[in-house]
Structure formats: C-alpha cells, structure tokens
Amino acid sequence: MSVAQLLAALASPDPTPGGGTAAAIAGAMGGSLLVMVTGLAKSNTNADGEKAALAEARARIEPIIGRLMQLADADTEAFNAVMAAYRLPKATDDEKAARTRAIQQALRGATDVPLETLRACESAIGDGRVVATHGNRSAASDVGVAIGLLKAAGDGAAANVCINLDGLKDQDYKTAVGRELGELSAKVAAHCAEAMRALA
C-alpha cells in the first residue's frame, strides 16, 4: 500500500483502518529511525562497547518494525471482527447467546492486538534509550522524533486496550491486562524520560 493510499484509507469514513493501525505504523516509523541511527558510521564516542550496544539494540528493533506492520493489519481485522459480531442476529435466545459469545471473543482479539502493539513500542522505546545514549549526536533529533512517535503509538495502543477491555466480562483477563497495562505504561514513561535526558 502506498503512503497516499494509507492516508486516504485513514481519512475515509469507514471505521477501519483507524487509530490502532495508524499508531502501529507510526511506531514502525519510529523504530525505523532508530535503526537508521544504529547504522551510522560513527557512534557517540566510537568506543567498541558502544558500537556493540548499538548493534544489539538494532537486532532487537528490526523484527519489531515488521511486527508493528503485522499489528497494523491485525488491528483492522480485529476491529472488523468486533463490528461483524455486533451485526449477528439476536432474534432468539440462542442467537443472543451466540452473539454475546462472538462479541466477547472479538473484543478479546481487539484488546490483545493493541496490547501487543504497546509491548512492541515499550521494547523499542527501551532500545531508543540505548540509541539516545550511544548514537551519533548529529542524529539526536532523529532519535527524538523516533521516541516521540513510539510514545504516541504506545499511548494510542494503550487507549485502545482500555476501550475494548471495558466491554469484556472475563474478570481474570481484565485484571491481568489492567496490571500489565500499568506496568508497560510506567516503563514507557521511564524509558522516555531517560532517553530525553540522554539527548539533552
């Protein structure tokens, strides 16, 4: 899909692709910028240990970019599944029960996908801190943009988790996801603060 087609699809009144897809793609852009900085000929001090740290960060970030692009598509599919479940017939008690089960299953998918996006962004932002510390200073603004995009992507994913979690009935799942959401959000905030300190 071209960038122009993506923008047109986001702008169309169809509910998908929506914010979850845009967030995942923004995260993938952020990850790509971090990879760029790890690939520059010079690092911050050019020390061997620093170059090794950047190479390790790059090896962790690269698969996350592809994962975020898969999640961009998965978000659209998960939301379409929720809408399809809500459109199921509800004339009889059996139909009502089947529809409720389908909605719950679809909402769980629509929660798991942005949760996975948030996990991917948290991981990439953690490595963003490494890139901010050890990367070539001439690319500091690229790292800053990368962190900002990954943070916006993670925040957007977290908001989508919350919305879909609201409609779920499985209390054990809700509790577990709520706890992980809090932990991931705290880690994202801490990584961002450390990265911004390193860039300042």
Added chain:
Amino acid sequence: MSVAQLLAALASPDPTPGGGTAAAIAGAMGGSLLVMVTGLAKSNTNADGEKAALAEARARIEPIIGRLMQLADADTEAFNAVMAAYRLPKATDDEKAARTRAIQQALRGATDVPLETLRACESAIGDGRVVATHGNRSAASDVGVAIGLLKAAGDGAAANVCINLDGLKDQDYKTAVGRELGELSAKVAAHCAEAMRALA
C-alpha cells in the same frame, strides 16, 4: 512510495529521509484520522451547528494533509541542500565565503521547512479540539491517536527548527523564529489539553 519503502528508507543509514520527514508523515496520518471522524454519519449530539463545525474543521484539515506530505519531501530536500553546502570547496577565501553563504542559505531552508510543519500541525491540532468536542464519541480513541501523532509531529518539527536555527547568523530571523516557535508550542500544548479534556 509504499509504506514498506518508506520504512526501509527511514531505516537506511542515509541521513535522508530522517526525522523531519517521518514527523510530517505522522502528522498527515493524524490529520487523516481527524478527517475520518468528521465524515462519520453521526456527530456527538447530531445538532446542526455541530455538524457545521465538523464540516468547517474538515475543510481546514484536508489541505493540511497534502501540505504535510509536500513538507515531508521538502524536509529531505532541505537537509540534502545543507549537506551539499557543507561539501563545497573551501581552499580559497572566495570559496570559503561562498561556502558560508551557501550553508547559511541552506540552513535557513532547513529551518523554514520544519517551522511550516509545526504551523500545519498546530492548525490541525486546533481543529482536533473541534473534532474531539463535536465528533462521534465512538471514535474518541481515533481522535486521541490523531492528536498524539500531530503532537509528536509538531514536537519533532520544533526540535528540528531549534537545531537548524542554532547554526544561523541572521539575528533578526533567529529572534522572529524563536518567538513564533514559542507561540506555536504554547498553542499546541493548549489545544492538546483542551482536546484531551473533551475526550475524557
């Protein structure tokens, strides 16, 4: 350009496209999500005045999306011009003087482009507040993602303005841009806070 090609270009060790281009595209994604919400059949209360406000916001945001895509390309060109200027010969005094002039001219271009990106994002976030207030509540998370992406894009653009402004010698220009930067950043922060209140 496909999204995959964009990500590969961002990830390559070539300095362009870099953070300025990624920021502008993220802003265009945010603007596109806002346009999506203005196009939904239902608004928040379905009042006529509300639908008119959304239609006006849409008319202002739509051209900004195209403008941000132009700025994404312009950012790459402006940065390439800076690098080309630094590569000019500096063997003689005449060459040194010509190189200094070329660098100053190129840095001014590389400041004007992200400043224009910041202006575009500020404008779109201002309308994001309108969409947050009057748009269909079912799309609240899309509006939240849109505002987050536009904010990250504006912050990234502001950082690029600052970096290039540092190298400029024209004090009048530096003072004027510094003042506008402060005003735009304050407006962005205020719009975001109001939009988030409307979405809460």
